[in-house]
Amino acid sequence: MFYRENGQFKTSYRADQQIFPIAQDRWVILALIAFAFIGIPAMVDEYMYRAILIPFLILSLAALGVNILVGYCGQISLGSGAFMAVGAYMAYNTYIRIEGVPLILALLSGGFFATLVGIFFGIPSLRVKGLYLAVATLAAQFFCDWAFLRISWFTNNNASGSVSVSNLSVMGLPVGTPVEKYLFCLSFLVVFGLLAKNLVRSAIGREWMAIRDMDVAAAVIGIRPVYAKLSAFAVSSFIVGVAGALWGFIHLGSWEPAAFSIDRSFQLLFMVIIGGMGSIMGSFFGAAFIVVLPIFLNQFLPVFGEVFGIGISTATVSHVESMVFGALIVWFLIVEPHGLAKLWSIAKQKLRLWPFPH
């Protein structure tokens, strides 16, 4: 009744091809963004920002980048953590080595260097595919882990091997309190989300999808695999690199290579798969799921144990947590291999008929 496009006539191609052709979608998204910018800062406390909201925003940005590569272009990558690391460390180096460089420029330069590294490690994708490629991208992961740990130039010759930034500000405005950090990340996410959405529905996005669906056939109809694959690697690692820089600068403040280990790569891939491959919306769902689930389990399990009169030790909690996490992931893959985004679109279809199915 409420979610119907009846009566919304399009009189121009422009109107027909907009991102959200249905007026209700448009309003809901606008309302959501307005709520995120205005509503949330008025409601939540500091813990919420630090533990959930900021990680969620940054990781959904990273998941967005991974989704472009994995979901849209079909190149499985287990090296996303490495691209995040490149983003973070190169942004750090730009920030401290060039006097007076604006924060945003430093973050973007992190993305730029991540792009270079991404293109370099994307070259094997021209020869190898699928699972072989997945393992090949692990080379990026291990190499970057090693490089940032051992080559002291990247950490500005810091003896402890960890780097830190402080007193961040953008155009005179400080980025220090959780609210400011939250708004800063949110602005980044909105801009990049819009950018990604427009990219994937443009000519290049269609090329990526053709390559994903069948690369030989795509090459036959005149899509250049080299260009399509490497551009997917470039765009993806740019976004992932910026997310990595945000993760280091805004979320962590001081970090070492372990923050971008292989577990991070797996985590990002989980987000993409659980959220839905080849869906911008899915990246957000996946990130929310993966960020919230461990926190939820951590809070919930001891309570659950008390109900049954079992005192659960901290070690047991962490073991059970990892078991439940693993089991949930498997369960999710079984019941909905296409991810949360698929559930979302099913729900939308149902909503169009509701409440009068005839």
Next chain:
Amino acid sequence: MAFFLEALFGGLMAGMLYSLVALGFVLIFKASGVFNFAQGAMVLFAALAMARFSEWVPGWLGIDSQFLANVIAFVLAGACMFVLAWTIERLVLRHLVNQEGVTLLMATLGITYFLDGLGQGIFGSDIYKIDVGMPKDPVFLLDSVFEGGVMINLEDVYAACIAALLVFVLSMFFQKTTTGRALRAVADDHQAAQSIGIPLNRIWVIVWFVAGLTALVAGIIWGSKMGVQFSLTTVALRALPVIILGGLTSVPGAIIGGLIIGVGEKLSEVYVGPMVGGGIEIWFAYVLALVFLLFRPQGLFGEKIIDRV
């Protein structure tokens, strides 16, 4: 020269152990097309089971002999791996037939988390040791040729022999038995195998069980070498370039790949490492495999990849 030989032998032995872990990967990939990331977790799980059972069994049954306790523990750990294989087939694989490779890969990652939690939840998360009576003393060979001789760990030699034996037994099993033939048929073509009456589900249980057993053997060897602890799971990550190099579907490839990676890692660490600050063995294997892939995308012995539209 003696130093070079020592490094070479060390590399070969380490390579043999890598190939042991890699074998588990290859077996499962051949038979079910699943890239089993959980192999590392299975190694840890099996090793934990073995270590703890051999500790508990003397108390339960009142046996004094360490040997007997080890045998019983081995059988029990093997039984655990069977139950595990059956459960995985029943609860996971059966429901994921015909899914894409990456979905299956993610499912095995889920299994990895589950197994890590389960194994440490049941068996504890400290460092345990496995004592199966492997000799710890180094021996010196070729005393007459080089001064001081070439030092070799007898333990490594034993481990390599066990690995070689296991490989031999496995290839016999694949070539000569009816089940082995059925496994190869399934590996070739799921549908065709099913249409001539090979029960896919049972084959999967068998193959996961066999992979579980190789994980157990690998776990025992690695465990007695460096203690049973969480870091055993990283052994699996070290074995990944091995299968890429050798080819995902080839058992001999896993062996040769393991040897190449083992030697390459060791020699590079010894000769190139000091120049760039050390610790390069972590990524060297991957980069080696990567460079190799550029020239032979299917690995050394993998089946040729043919693309059709």
